[in-house]
Amino acid sequence: MKICAILRTVPDLVEEIEVIDDEIEPFAYIANERDEHAVEEAVILKERYGGSVDVIGIVDEDSEEEIEEPLAMALAKGADRAIKLTMSNKSYRRIEQAKALAEYFKDKDYDLILTGIQGIDAFTGMLGPMLSVYMELPFTGYVTSVEAEDGTVKVQKELGGGLLGEFRVKLPAILGIVSAEKPLRFVPLAKLRQVMKKAEIEEDELEIPEFEGVQVVKYYEPEKPEIVLLEGEPEEVADKLIEAFKEIGVL
Amino acid sequence: MELESESEMLETYMERLSEIQDGEKYKQCLQCGTCGGSCPYGIVTKFTPRKMILAVRANIIDELLESGAQWLCTSCYSCSFRCPSQIPLTDGIIPAARELSLLEGNPPEELARALMNTARYGNPFKESPKKRDRWVKEVDFEIKTLADGPADVLFIPECFGAYHRRCKEVTKAMAEIFNRLGTDFAILGRDEKCIGDSNRLSGEFGLFEELVEKNIKAMEKNPFSRIVTIDAHAFHSLRSEYPRFGFSKPVLHHSEFLAENLETLKEMFSELEYIVTYHDSCYVGRRNGIYDAPRDVIRAIPGVEFVEMKRIKENALCCGGGGGGVWLDSFIKEFMKERPAEERVREAANTGADILVTSCILDIPMFEDALKMTGLEGQIVVKDICELVLEAIR
Numbered sequence: 001m002k003i004c005a006i007l008r009t010v011p012d013l014v015e016e017i018e019v020i021d022d023e024i025e026p027f028a029y030i031a032n033e034r035d036e037h038a039v040e041e042a043v044i045l046k047e048r049y050g051g052s053v054d055v056i057g058i059v060d061e062d063s064e065e066e067i068e069e070p071l072a073m074a075l076a077k078g079a080d081r082a083i084k085l086t087m088s089n090k091s092y093r094r095i096e097q098a099k100a101l102a103e104y105f106k107d108k109d110y111d112l113i114l115t116g117i118q119g120i121d122a123f124t125g126m127l128g129p130m131l132s133v134y135m136e137l138p139f140t141g142y143v144t145s146v147e148a149e150d151g152t153v154k155v156q157k158e159l160g161g162g163l164l165g166e167f168r169v170k171l172p173a174i175l176g177i178v179s180a181e182k183p184l185r186f187v188p189l190a191k192l193r194q195v196m197k198k199a200e201i202e203e204d205e206l207e208i209p210e211f212e213g214v215q216v217v218k219y220y221e222p223e224k225p226e227i228v229l230l231e232g233e234p235e236e237v238a239d240k241l242i243e244a245f246k247e248i249g250v251l
Numbered sequence: 252m253e254l255e256s257e258s259e260m261l262e263t264y265m266e267r268l269s270e271i272q273d274g275e276k277y278k279q280c281l282q283c284g285t286c287g288g289s290c291p292y293g294i295v296t297k298f299t300p301r302k303m304i305l306a307v308r309a310n311i312i313d314e315l316l317e318s319g320a321q322w323l324c325t326s327c328y329s330c331s332f333r334c335p336s337q338i339p340l341t342d343g344i345i346p347a348a349r350e351l352s353l354l355e356g357n358p359p360e361e362l363a364r365a366l367m368n369t370a371r372y373g374n375p376f377k378e379s380p381k382k383r384d385r386w387v388k389e390v391d392f393e394i395k396t397l398a399d400g401p402a403d404v405l406f407i408p409e410c411f412g413a414y415h416r417r418c419k420e421v422t423k424a425m426a427e428i429f430n431r432l433g434t435d436f437a438i439l440g441r442d443e444k445c446i447g448d449s450n451r452l453s454g455e456f457g458l459f460e461e462l463v464e465k466n467i468k469a470m471e472k473n474p475f476s477r478i479v480t481i482d483a484h485a486f487h488s489l490r491s492e493y494p495r496f497g498f499s500k501p502v503l504h505h506s507e508f509l510a511e512n513l514e515t516l517k518e519m520f521s522e523l524e525y526i527v528t529y530h531d532s533c534y535v536g537r538r539n540g541i542y543d544a545p546r547d548v549i550r551a552i553p554g555v556e557f558v559e560m561k562r563i564k565e566n567a568l569c570c571g572g573g574g575g576g577v578w579l580d581s582f583i584k585e586f587m588k589e590r591p592a593e594e595r596v597r598e599a600a601n602t603g604a605d606i607l608v609t610s611c612i613l614d615i616p617m618f619e620d621a622l623k624m625t626g627l628e629g630q631i632v633v634k635d636i637c638e639l640v641l642e643a644i645r
């Protein structure tokens with residue numbers, strides 16, 4: 001199976017981010033966790049059925065360098081090729097990105113393209129479905145495991161309300177991975193550094209046209225809720241809690 | 252990047268062992284079984300240290316790894332301490348096996364997360380490195396940073412002391428004691444990274460080395476004469492492992508510092524009416540032979556009645572937190588009903604003490620959790636030795 005997994009970086013929320021009107025300035029970027037699951041599942045499938053795994057790191061000019069460690073991590077985990085794909089416009093215009101990616105994938109002949117189901121910076125989860133439209137390939141999301149069966153894959157996916165379902169999808173196809181079958185594998189630091197030193201990360205660029213439809217007006221952080229710690233003996237705390245409930249009108 | 256075959260595994264294992272001091276001594280194992288008999292997990296594990304050595308000799312390391320025995324160890328050092336052939340079990344035989352699990356990519360999940368967080372953020376909690384010195388805002392005196400100027404004492408609170416809500420109380424107590432004693436002290440602040448002993452003992456040698464390099468660099472910013480730390484594992488690593496990387500300052504465990512200042516403290520002490528027992532933390536006691544300093548300090552506080560537990564000094568039972576143990580709790584729980592910490596707090600409660608004094612920062616979350624599990628909460632309270640001292644000089 002020829003597999004491709006798409007990996008993006010997102011702002012690292014453990015470190016501080018600065019929000020200035022129409023810009024978000026992260027202190028650091030980190031691999032989008034859902035995408036890491038897509039990479040993991042890709043490697044699991046390669047180990048099970050053979051074939052190859054290409055990992056495509058999508059970046060803009062700002063996060064260009066910070067994709068290198070996650071890409072090296074993917075290689076250390078068992079991916080065969082790592083490709084850094086720089087998008088010309090810093091953009092959240094997913095439609096334009098998807099169109100350009102679809103064009104890029106055209107002659108690549110992947111049997112499976114795996115994406116994470118969402119990025120913490122967008123929440124739209126639309127890359128997979130949009131790729132499916134532009135590439136005219138089947139898509140299904142919220143996938144938790146994949147089994148190959150001659151020319152198709154049988155996938156298990158999460159439905160709403162705690163239900164699970166099994167679906168058969170004809171290849172080539174695009175899958176949105178919610179979590180890999182196994183926990184993300186561990187890579188010791190020395191191994192990662194070793195791979196980073198000799199990793200050959202291929203580079204490519206995609207021209208994304210401007211898109212006028214939606215414009216950022218402003219970004220802002222929600223007001224922080226006030227946190228009050230109730231301290232004292234259990235009886236005292238219970239009294240204070242009842243007072244607090246009365247104050248906000250729930251008692 | 253998995254290890255392809257048995258022989259490749261053995262080769263990697265042997266290579267690591269050759270880099271560890273006295274690693275070759277495993278050849279002198281007498282198969283006497285003292286190690287397994289000394290181990291808190293000896294009854295539940297499929298491979299005691301003795302059997303691990305057998306597995307290496309028989310080239311069945313994969314069986315060992317599959318059993319999970321390499322993770323049923325909290326680096327308490329009992330086996331190594333008693334081994335008649337002085338084989339580095341805690342520092343070598345076990346972490347080298349753990350390293351193979353890490354290379355296979357499948358260590359216990361909680362531990363894996365802690366290691367990955369430490370690699371990225373310099374602490375296992377997934378907290379911002381910028382928040383490492385936040386505790387400083389919670390005391391009402393100035394604390395300087397080594398980057399700002401030289402100091403006599405460099406104070407290392409380590410990760411638990413810097414971030415953990417309960418353990419921060421110990422850090423603040425020690426800082427207040429320095430302040431009351433007029434000690435010229437500084438911290439590394441945001442420059443401090445995890446000192447790394449748990450990473451080393453967990454087999455993440457590469458991460459350990461990177462942390463050592465970063466910390467040594469931070470320590471070179473200005474002169475200081477010695478280190479004092481409240482973390483027993485940081486103490487051990489700084490004293491016995493960091494010198495291999497060119498670090499050469501004296502390192503004191505805070506109980507030693509308190510004992511050194513005992514005459515001054517005695518003048519400040521007021522009476523405390525407690526019955527106190529003391530837990531010899533593995534890396535203070537058994538590992539580094541510090542038994543008297545903490546006892547002298549406790550005994551010097553007027554009004555305190557000091558009682559000993561059944562297993563003390565080199566025979567003290569481990570709290571289960573060392574060598575990555577705090578992150579192996581749920582893994583270990585699968586193998587045993589009652590964890591060592593629970594057994595230990597029962598032992599402490601049996602002495603009739605009101606206070607269980609500890610000297611390793613990891614003891615606090617381990618024992619406080621064990622008090623909840625055993626229903627002994629309220630009957631006996633866990634305090635670090637510096638918290639007890641601070642109470643006596645307040």
Ligand code: SF4
Pocket residue numbers: 279280281282283284285286287300301304330333334335336337338340
């Ligand atoms: S105590 Fe030492 S010599 Fe005895 S079995 Fe264990 S490792 Fe071998």
Ligand code: SF4
Pocket residue numbers: 286289290291292293300323324325326327328329330331340341345
């Ligand atoms: S160090 Fe302690 S826990 Fe680990 S194997 Fe030895 S005796 Fe057991």
